[in-house]
Amino acid sequence: MDILRRELQRFKRMLFPHLHTSQSSESEMQEQGGLITEGRQQDNSASEGALKITLHVLKEMGRKDLADELEKRKYQQVHCQFYFKLQKLKRFEYIFEGVAQHGNQTLLNKVYTELYIIEGGSGTVNTEHEVRQIEAATRRRPTEVKPIKCEDIYKPLPGQHGFIRTVLTEGISGIGKTVCVQKFNLDWAEGRVNQDIQLLINLPFRELNLMKRDYTLTELLHHFLEEAKEAGISNFGKYKLVLIFDGLDECRLPLDFIHNEPCCSVSQPTSVDVLLTNLIKGNLLPSAHIWITSRPAAADRIPADLVHRVTEIQGFNDPQKEEYFRKKISDQNMASRVISHVKSTRSLHIMCHIPVFSWISATVLQRILEETERKRTEEDGDRREMPKTLTQMYTHFLVYNSVIRTRKYSQEEEEASQTQAQVKTDEEMILKLGKLAFEHLMKGNMIFYESELNEYNINVSDAAKDSGIFTEISENEFGFHLEKVYCFVHLSIQEFFAAMYVFHTFTRFSQNLLEQQETTAVKQAASDITSLLKSAVDKALQSNNGQLDLFLRFLLGLSQTPNQTLLRSVLTTVGSSSPRNEEIVKYIKEKIHENHSTGRSINLFHCLSELNDQSLVEEIQNYLSSGSLSETKLSPSQWSALVFVLLTSKEDMDEFDLRKYSRSEEGLLRLLPVIKESRVVLLKECNLTGNCCEALAQILSSGTPCLKELDLSDNDLQDSGVELLSYGLARPTCQLEKLRLPFCGITEIGCRFLADALRSNPCHLKELDLSYNHPGKQGVELLSAVLNDITMYCVLFLLSTDACKLTLDANTAHSHLSIFGDNKNMTRMETALPYPDSPERFTDWGQVLCQEGLSGRHYWEAEWTGQWTGIGVAYKGIRRKAEGNECVLGYNDQSWSLRYCHGKYTAWYNKSDADISAPYFSSKRAGIFLDWSAGTLSFYAVSSNAMTHLHTYHTEFSEPLYPELFTGESVSWQ
Template sequence: MMDDTEIEAMATLSGSSSIGDPVSERGHSLVDEDGEDWLYPERRPSLDLGPSPMDTSQWHYVDQALTPALSYSSMASEERSNTMNDDDGVSTNDDDGVSTRVQLDRTDSYSSCYSMDSDDCEKRTPKVKSKDDTVSELPNAPELIQDPNTIRHPSLTVKFTFKAIANILQKLSEKDVKRFKMMLWQRYPQSFNTPPQGLDLVDLVDRMLECYSLEVSLQVTKVLLDEMGQKKLIDYLETLCIRNEVRHDLCETLKRIYGEVYEDVAMQGERKPFDEVFTDLNITTNCDSGPNIEHEVMTIVKLDSNRKPGKLLSTSDILSSKRLDRSNTKLVVLTGVPGSGKSMAVRRLILDWCEQRSHEHVSFLIPLPFRELRQFEGSEVSLLEIIQKLYPETKKLREEDYRGEDCKIMFVFDGLDEYNDNLDFNTTELLGDYTRPTTLNVIVVNLLRDRLLYRGLFLVTTRPQVRRYIPWDMSYNEIEVLGFRDPDKDEYFKKRFKNPDQATRVIAYINSFKTLRIMCHLPLFCSLVADECQHIFREKGTQAELPRSITYMYTKLLLVLIRQHRVFRAPGHTPNEERDFLMKLGKVAFNMLEQGQFKITKTDWKDTGIDDTEAVINSGLCTQYITKPYVLFQEKVLSFIHPTMQEYLAALYVFLSFRNLGKNIFEQQHLKAKVRGIFKPHKAMELYKSAVDRSLLCEDGKLDLFLRFLFGMALNTNLELLQTFCTASIKGPSVIEDAAVLIKKRLRENPSRSNNLQHCLEELGVSAAEAASY
């Protein structure tokens, strides 16, 4: 083997140490320290021969090269050689902040060292070649074989091949790198017109990719490593190739699953790319903030003790490499009230990983939604079988991929609140073998306990109350999704409505109702409003009048929460059980509203007779958070997802009590059994008269929105939606006209309360202009 001095002497004898210098020596040889004679074959002349005349008499005809593509950005050799890392091959920035990342966005048409299509320049031979021009090669040079019928896997790109080879060479010692260069010079002399010893690793790999196809470049690397006895590096290079193929195929699957969405809640109509509809979310590090308490009429005291605002995050910050460097915590719990956008955030994170926009340190991202995991309940299965069943492309992965330090796997458990089994972190059996079949419960517990795939990263999304399933001694970070901020609300409607005139009309519409504007902090509510407006535009045109009843939108929200979402949490509930639950919850809402109370402690909640799991998790109408009223003391508090939802449910309770039971809550008098369930006009008006008078007595306006909802429920469009909660069909004439007369009378008697009473008229279908005239 040659030492450094002899290698430099060899470079000097070659006539030049740079790629572009002319080569004058032909077929010279050197003798190394072992006495072995090394033959260095004749080199083809470089095209860059300077200003001296060029003899072209011996040139041979070759096909015209394809137009070369720009390949890599200029970079300093010493810097880029020192900034390659194991994961990426080449790092993004050096210590001085100078970009040293190779720009590898070119196609497979490369710039060639011989001005020809270098993707397989070793195959480009002259059509006429004399015996004297034959390049002498060592007899033991391995043959490079590439099957022309082999279809290249789409994951094999210039970027990956460059990083993979550079990553492997970076693991060699300095002596072995020099040996690799020498063997490359000896075995495949057509690649270089001068010895490669002066090249750093970046230039070396770059030259290989210029003169060989991607497959052959990898083959050359493996052949030389095999001769050097580097079996482990060959295995590692093959591992990188397998991981690259699996990652590509997994990304294609995830893009197909998460890349397109239905814009409407009913999941009907045309699917659109998620990037076209996604709007930034308000994600914060400050949890237990309680519900949004912004209100149109009242000023509600802060419901929690978190006065300090949290740090604003994006989905790219979740389990990012920077956060992992600062903390060893590998479990993140993402919480938020129903409809706040948790699933949107998860979808954004997954697609950004697929497009390499974030979480590039994660080798594989595997979503495991609990809706999908339910199919494995009641049977014994291993974690490996679950992963391969949901994502068949992962079958190529081996044990070192799941266990290796250089292969990070992120698991996304979306919807822990939809998991019905009890997560017992104290008595559940220990499991450390991801290939051993067991129950789904054991797998989930041990994954979250960091016992199974302990190198994995875990993101869990859930409604707030499910945090009780996470053990107190488990280290995890918690972040919260709060929905949309005000600018995000407008941005959502601009994306949802491609017609600018329609988007402008919808934004003006929600701005005309302060309560609608407030409730649009929930992406789910925004979607319901957009669905309704879109339906009206489609049926009646862009200039059609939009609904003036906020009761209608709240009724739609109620149905979505307790029906569509309940399917995955409590599918066994009957309509009667659902109605009874709403009546109990509505009674709590009404009693709290009369007392001016918007939160209730865990102890007080027990007296309601309502299961908090049913209220918080299954229905999604309530939320739970923790307050710290005293030092070293905290208590769990429940509240409705928004004060206006409490007011709506209170109105629903009063409405259904009269509609189904014939009871006027305000008078506490029962009708005779024979008339129960019959909607008699004069009796109904007694209910509305009592409600109006009670509302006018509350100068703080705590019953104002309640009254609007109660009148709105008399409207036929809302009655049709609420019919499922009524025990009998609607009979008798409508009370709308009499109710309107009552409100007009109270308007004249109480001009100071005209604003809310006018809104009550609008809930009954009276136009805004007509309501304002009273």
Template sequence: MTKGVAGIGKTVLTQKFTLDWAEGKAHQNLHFTFPFTFRELNVLKEEKFSLVELVHHFFPETKQAGICSFEDFQVLFIFDGLDECRLPLDFHKTRILKDPRKSTSVADLLTNLIRGNLLPSARLWITTRPAAANQIPAECVDMVTEVRGFNDPQKEEYFRKRFRDEEQASRIISHIQRSRSLHIMCHIPVFCWITATVLEDLLKSREGGELPKSLTEMYIHFLVVQAKVRKVKYDRGAEADPHWSPETRKMMESLGKLAFEQLQKGNLIFYESDLTECGVFTQVFREERGLYQDKVFCFIHLSVQEFLAALHVHLTFITSKLNLMEEEQSQISQPEQRSPVQLYQSAVEKALQSPNGHLDLFLRFLLGLSLQTNQSLLRGLLTQTGSSSQTNQKTVQFIKEKISEDLPAEKSINLFHCLNELNDGSLVEEIQQVLRSGCLSTEKLSPAQWSALVFILLSSEEDLKEFDLQKYSGSEEALLSCITAPEHTFLSDCRLKNCSLSEISCKVLVSALKKNLSNLTELDLTLNFLQDSGVLHLCGFLESPDCRLQTLRSDSMFQLCSDQHDDKVVLTHSEQKCPDSDLHLRLCSLSKTSCAALVSPLKSNPSHLTYLDLRDNDLQSSDVQQLQDLVESPNSKLQTLRSVEGWSQSSCFQMFGPKVSLRAKMQSFL
């Protein structure tokens, strides 16, 4: 299973894989690769096929070749877009089917194929957005990968390739880096394309003018560009002609209504009948056509649907005073219920109640559309203006009150992005002043200030190279706020000294590091009192093949779990470098149990370890047989093993000495 957010490149990845196979460049162990999309399978919801018939239906070449059995072939089935599946996949009640030539519903067919009941020799590759991944039982998934999109150098590379003029490209890159909300979104390739489309048009039409700084402003310009394209391409108008006409306004109203209603239902795919009133905006929709199937459409990116949905809510309110964010609309409402403040407050409440955050970006756009400056960009589409500056101030105050509540990290972070869309940075400035004063470490921060601090760390103009929690009144609460935020930056140095970290925070920390560990080289956990399971979590982190940690420090008392021992472990200075690494385990009172727990990750990554210090422990030769496997590994680079109390020189030589290759590798054995 491959996971990733909308527009991140999952489909392109499967297409590249298939193309490389078809051209004979890679994956030649496969006899057949059959790529499907759930969009085209949805159309067959009411029909029945056998597995062979389904393949013949989509890939008639196999039928023409007389292939009616796939048991003797290496076959890969690709199912792209599980999040778009409208088939009732029931892994509990579906009857077992093992005959590839027996017809059944497409849903039952897929369920049995994924279960491994049908054609168990086949390989399956499913792509999905993260929220839909749990539709497939965990026992049916052997491996999970994640597409994360562009890293910072790749973002820059994209714009330099798109804009060949070096000066122009540098200006655009610099602008995006200064606007962190844009820079964060640019990890999504489709958003890079939207941004480039807008900036290319603006640089042509107004040299030296100010470029969009917020998401709302960027998407308004994108909509205007599409209106221009439609005017010229389909209405045969001139570029200088007004791009909003009564006809296009009506089309936008229909398009926005479709976007909003389907967003509420969680629908991302539309059929041709859904678009009868929406007209054609060539680069807003993407058409997908399955073999012999009806046309299906989707917005080029979920964020476009979210923007148009927000525009629909805004247009509806200013034209009819109808608040679409209220659950029930009373026929006769009070004036205060028809105020813009009520609209925005109800939208904030609804977004906070969303369990999967599906209204987060929608909320940013809706609040951004409340600004007069953004409304002026839509002059011609908007015939009336909406809220006043007083309304915006009330909305800002309401959001600040919500931030001061005990919200999950991702919710509070999104509310700060909302404040950005409203051009309010007062809460961030407040905490920045405290940071500049140097008094932060002596003050107890409020929840709102903690949220502001996390937002500052995440949206800093430069990547956060070092995070020292002690500077911020080091506490477990602060750690959990920082490391569970969805947009946290990669760290190369993380210091969590004397933070009273518990087993729970250690587990959360390790989970976060496993997701984003590629740049972390130093982790300092000194003066914490982690329980036995906390240490085991850290061992699991070291065990990861992607771990690039060079230095792990801890002087704390670790209690490792054991039924027979009460082991106290002091990890005074351990390093797992690549390629050179030192591991110091002095004064640890290590027992056989402790040694097993700590040596396990070293066995997984033996090539990184060159120096192992086990002095001042009470280990006997018989207690550390695990080390023999470590040293004898053909990948081992161990050069120095410092003395182990209770080991005689003869017992050490007996364990490691007879092998000349091992003696050659061991430069010193003290």
């Protein structure tokens, strides 16, 4: 009977898959996991056959009435879905890339370039300007995570299980979120993918903002899918349904998940805000899929526990940029020239990570190249240079759009006076849009409703008509008619218009819009545009989230004469004012020197590029090319320049080695932004203490997907530093895979902190190296226990400190040194011992070598009595006889030593000593670590529960090294 019941259920599901969906609880779906989608697709392919069999059986049973009813219901279902898809095709088949001349739209499938989508977000809110986020993204190596195709966002990845109900897709402005939604709709409508979906409803937040009255859920969905209302569909729970909420960052609803009352009835009228929170919570339509798109800064408006998958659109990678240009520009020779120019200009190449900017670049560069070819044919010497800065690119783009509008108008109107009037009208519109852009940029607004545009006397139909600058959103994309919604094509265009308006207002009316109050004296001084630029720099630096960073770059760029000349071709009333470049450049450099946050400093270097000043960058590049940077004391400005150079380099940020730049905590703290963008970070032997671990912990916990390996070997971190570091390791956002902490003075206390961190975040760390520390028995047991308790694979290195076995060579021992205890111990005698003569023996100084010549990595310890001794290493060829001190350990170029005298240490090499600023040590025990291939020899003061770094030699060893002892009352190898 059970088998028969299951077969009947399966047969029923083939006939009416939506009924099966509505009757399955979410928990049942979660149990079935990834089999749901695959099973439904198989069922759909069998549905037609099942229908034919059922109709035949019913007719044979004499139940033609049931057969007719079944056939009618299936016909209605197929007909409705066909009608829905037809409407989707009409709405989403074309894409509006800015200027649409005479309805000449572009087929989406013709220009669509696959976007790079990965699973997982940062888990934190990124408050940096989105251009900074793009710069960071372009430096990262391709992730090992397999990218997700747009149509597969609800499908579990290999090894994943469970019903994926709500997906949150993050991406910065212009990265392609809405285009991704459009492509998802189009592919479904064309029958390419996701054919198990029966209804697909788009609910953009910008439209939801306008819905003020109470609605039932059915009324709300009918508003956004009128075809469903016409087809008489009201029980949406019967259908395999996807609800798409595009633009969470544009939402002006409170989305109060805490205080909104529960709503479980589709027929209960309530506010749109309550409906949305209950939909996302799953109180309404629990079996429906929900897709939400958002800019990163607003993503945290949805509680994390309500989101089953987070994806991130990372824009175009380098091959995709080239693919887009070749699709966009039909002349492949011209496309190659455009690609070559973009690659040659780093700032443009970075911005082309954003699809919208790739479109802007293709539009501008293609036009300039076409004009160049035309003028070459006409032998006209007046040829425009290709833009190299963002301001030049956007100014050309504005001119291009104005020319298109004027040409179209002149084609429609015969009289020249009317064309002149159109130019004046365009100029007035540009200034009105500029005022709108500036005032709403200061408020953080990116979308504008018709009522808001009316406040600026903007003719909405004229503003959006045939414009690649300002566009109507709602009607073009979704066909709704509550109130029209508008925006600039991209946030960067709004920022450019804002800068242009501020520049125009200053040069035309001597009014500084960035100053809240202006006295007469200030207005009189405003004739020098440098005062405006300085106030803009100050205003941008005051913004915590970099809101005015790009605005500042545009404003500085517009102050340059070439851009003003180009701008006056479309904005004839703009004034002419050349700043004293030396003064504003000096002012910006002073701000860099004042050590503002790295994000601000990096933007200030971009500002210097707009002013054509590269002096700081060139200075650092000279240091790097000469190899002298690590020996140079850098100023704050030079540190910032180094960060800028490293972060804007074309090279992948894969491995960062601090030793190339500075072996110091200052170097680490100054270069933290570079560390954050690196996959492997080498901080070995950089004279670090536990003080730096707090900054490293912040990077670990920030959710950066880059940092995978961290080497802190041979730094005096101590347990206090490990405690700070463990705060970052314990966060679930930490994705570190390898952590190396040899020779860091870690005891049982530090092991306890690490064990707690591993227990809190057991998912990522695969290798933990704690060799050459002092964990003690309990420390080892703590770490071993936590690794056994949690389901993780982590290799733990806890090498003992007696890994290197040494024996003293009696044939080299001075005659007053007695060797005993399996040649492990030495003591000084008052009288000479009867050693046989040997050319290997030290005759003038109380020294002895070991038998073992060492290369590779080795650690050993020495312990002594008395108040002075020397330990170190030497080449085999060190002199054994000398009248002076040339054969003394550390007094030649054949040996390296550490000398102990009354609790103080000094390091000696080739008769040069280096004082060691360390406290008095009562313990007479030292550790020596040799990394022969790396050219390092390190010394440590060792006690029962601590290990303190004393000194490290850095050189290039040419032959094996022999451990050596020098005098002392009694010394033994451990």
